Amino acid sequence: MVTETSAGLGTGRASVGSMLEFAWTAGVFTATDAMSATSLTRSTAIDAVDILLDAGILVEHPNARAVGSYRSGRPARRFSLSPELGVVVGIDAGDTHLAITVADPLETTLVHRRTDLDSAHSPQERRTVILAELQRALDEADRTRDDVLSICAGVAAPVNRKGVSPPHPDGFWERTNPGLAEALREWAPIVEVKNDALLAAVAEGAQGAAIGCRDYVALLAGERFGGGVVVDGHLLHGAHGGVGEGVVFDHVVGVESAVGLGYALQDAVRDGVADGSIPATGAVGRMADAEPIDPRAVLALASEGDADAVLVSTRVGASVARIVGVLGSMYDPAKVIVCGGVAASIEPVLAAARAVLPEQLHLPAPDLIASSLGVEVVSLGAVASARRAARERSVPMLAEGRLRRRS
Template sequence: MSSVISAPEPQLLRRVSNSAVLDFMRASRAVTVTEIMKATGLARATAISVCEELVERGWIRELENQRAFGEYRKGRPARRFELNESAGFVLGVDVGIAKVTAVVSNLRGQTVGRSSQPFPGVRITAEDRIPGTQITAGERLAIIDQTAMTALQDAGALADMVLAVTIGIAAPVDRNGDVLATQHFWELFDLDIKTAFKDLRGWTVLLENDANLAALGERWHGEAAGVDDVVVILSSERFGSGVIDGGRLLHGSHGGAGELAFLKYVEGVGNTFGIALMARTWASETLAGKTRSSLRKHPREEISAEHVFAAAAEGDALALRILDRLADRMARVIGAVATIFNPELVVIGGAVAKSAGVLLGPIAERLGEFTATPPRIAVSPLGESIVAVGAIRSALDYVEKNSLDLNLRVPSAAE
């Protein structure tokens, strides 16, 4: 029995050619038709035709037909094209329990707008992990929307120029973008954000766990660039981790891969409270007694992790003891994570990462006590932007995968 293999349809071939040219343009600056032919294997006539189609659709633009100063050659100068990086925008949004941050990026991944806004009435403590004053889901959605629109205004972009939005939340999210709301804390993020913004703004919204986005951001622009086996631990207010194994982000069956609730069973840890929360909690508890410390110049209720790290740098004995406790705690956390996932690298991320570099040496010294496979340890250079950076990468991935199915907004003559 013989089988006949049909030739690809012309429409499919055209789509493949368009994708190849657009992918090359994203990775390049101004290029000539000859360079496009060399990169994609297309014939000259096809390359020119594809470029003209992509120009018409708005994805790329043709540059002014001129030679560089002092250059002389017979004939017309080569036609040059480049990505129209402002043809559309993506939004990366980090929705925490206490505040929301929105970042706008152009199609090259360059940040062009940003906004951040707190949720009112939120105070996080070790005694009461859930804020005592709650705001409604509608109020929370309104603040998220306001923050996103302010970021777009900062970028000089209109809402209908947004091609995709990725929102990171502090709860497990499965591959379909559904929230695993089996704990009260996670329920606070089950706002049906995708439907709300589709109805309100017409946006395509991708929902993802914040630590997973942190891992994507770190691998894109951080210490984990080029590393295929890495765990990024968000460690400011609470612990959460994103796991990349063999270059692939792990989700698990319900989005729970990387969740660290098991830490309450780890000796010397006992909960998921992060570096910033424990630093200020331990400082406040100790200062309730008569211990001498330069930290007393701050009101107890206003002491932050940054104050503790700064006092330790000045040799304050109390602050140094707290850092020692933090290093021991982090060694146990990283040891547990390393035993489960066996990464090459563990990155400490979040707003506290900038200060946490001083902990790397003490953590590394203790790590062998808690795992037979100690990884390299680093702190993220992305600071509190780590989740938003990953959200931008996620949204760009969506746009790049679906470019030929997206319609760009064409400005009117009045604009």
């Protein structure tokens, strides 16, 4: 579970802040429910509810008599968060894809749009496309900028706490994060730009293989390797947002590259044909001339026991074991979760990696598992982070502002 610090309401409104925090997960509740959860007195709880009702943060529902559950005595008033608070937005801006999700602050996805991005675009062109797709998503959800409580965008680059990526020797980070923090500033009161692997770790901790785990790495492994690292329940970030940056694998013997598993499998097929270990006439060998090679087809053959595909999986698995060995030695995780679209079919590679992983480190080897969250893992993490920002910052700010205007 990843820990964060709640901003809450201002000084003097502790009871209102406690009531608001309770309401996020309570569904429809009564004052008695709130008293039990918050330790507020009845009068204080009712005062806090009335303040939040007056600010439009809570809404009142028909009482127990009106919904047919009243038995005796005075029927209890029933409340919940207002469904009209606004929306949150999660953005997954990968190197070659863009996914935008508009959701309510609690649990419902309203719109999800996914499209391709041109990796040859300039930063300005990329920024223009992202903002245009964001507007289309809001239009499809029948929402405006005024409805947006928070935005979280995931990018394939290190990102510092201000949402800015450092310079890259080839300009890659500047292109994949084309000034999004500044570009989105007018779209929401809270804007966060984060590394995509970090958001994958958020998703795995919230609804994936790391629920309840305090030490894990979410290893994005599609186009390039990158790790979102959680230690002692805390996301690790670094001065420039570079914790888990994959360039380290360029310098690991037996890996020598940060390219992801899709490319690694293609290279292993072509290398095997070139060195004669994979016959060019076999089912795998015939793939060598394809551009690109479909890694899922190779993995499907490996799952069926095809000897050449198993050889490819074994060779790539040895590289994965070295990568996980480095992560295991640096961060001592209980789990390493391979994430991204490739995860659904990657088991033959992981099985090969597990067989040799204990040789790669002195510590106990982490569990090496495939994510079940699929290609949308970064989107899920972005939405979860946007919801957290709305809960801890945007809505308390909204409540505070409305209360000031009413006082």
